[in-house]
Amino acid sequence: MSSRDEKKRQTRQALMNAALELVGRGENFSSVSLREVAKTAGVVPTSFYRHFQDMEELGLNLADEFGMMLRRLMRATRQDKNSIDDQIRNSVEVFVHYVANHRTLFIFMSQCRTGGTPALRNAIRNELRYFGNELVTDIRASGLLPEVDLPDMEMIADLIVVAVADAATRVLDLPEGNQAHLNSLIEHTIKQIRLIFLGATLWKSKEA
């Protein structure tokens, strides 16, 4: 990469980080202005347009970043060859701590999942759907739910994604560094996912 390209990449990343920083300070992404982002990144507003068309395009790039992070996280937990209960516990623990350590990206996700522009909502929704599809692949490969057909497997994976996304939102509302609250949220979420799996083992798609 030429030093000019490298400089361009750095400014681009600085703008994305600036948006996350403002979100981390309590602003809603949808009300963060391009001007504020440029100022926080230490560049002039016109320089913003050399990298992104508008704030929505910056947001879509953050959604990509969120997706990549989610994929790395999934790879890190899916090597697990333990019992299903242990797998649930490990995954939830890893996930909740991950959220606690990457607050601003998850605040952005949480805000835009329900309150972003249609394009942003859709991008976040797609990343979560990808997560759900990976879950479906893993559950099918495990052979744990032989009486569940593919549409119902997706319905179950979707419920798990919703529960996990809600857990992420709650992590973000906890005072930072409060380990006791974090642990109780982890136990709460583990129970919910175990309950879903318990229901799933009884689920017979043919009769549903």
Add this chain to the structure above:
Amino acid sequence: MSSRDEKKRQTRQALMNAALELVGRGENFSSVSLREVAKTAGVVPTSFYRHFQDMEELGLNLADEFGMMLRRLMRATRQDKNSIDDQIRNSVEVFVHYVANHRTLFIFMSQCRTGGTPALRNAIRNELRYFGNELVTDIRASGLLPEVDLPDMEMIADLIVVAVADAATRVLDLPEGNQAHLNSLIEHTIKQIRLIFLGATLWKSKEA
């Protein structure tokens, strides 16, 4: 009520409706300005302050309205003395159609549940918690889950609330008036709640 009080009440309601109207047009509540709300309601900005301190206070009043609506909705569905499967079906059908007919209030709820100010998030969270508590009361009264203790009953009700709140968010992303999409969302949500109940019938709090 004196005609002056009545006039005051009307302006107050007009301001709240104006905020919902702007949200319905695609704006995020957190970026709607006091000035825009006053303009949409047809009053001067200074008049806003005779009713609300700021946009957050207006939002908190909308959260109250959301809560009242949720309570009316619950009363309407809980008279049901049918089988649990029928009760789930009826409640989900009533709820989804209700959301489709009160889009702007639910868009507001959905945005503020994850993206509002801390006070607003908390107000919405409390309304949803109230809904969860009512669910716990109903399930306990039904005697359906004798092996589930109170904390686990709350964990289960919470999962139902999360699934239902997510269904509401999805209704809002559907093109208006698309009955086929609405029906498929209804069936999806019914399956998820039935799965949760299925898991709950197997759940033994003592072993959990």
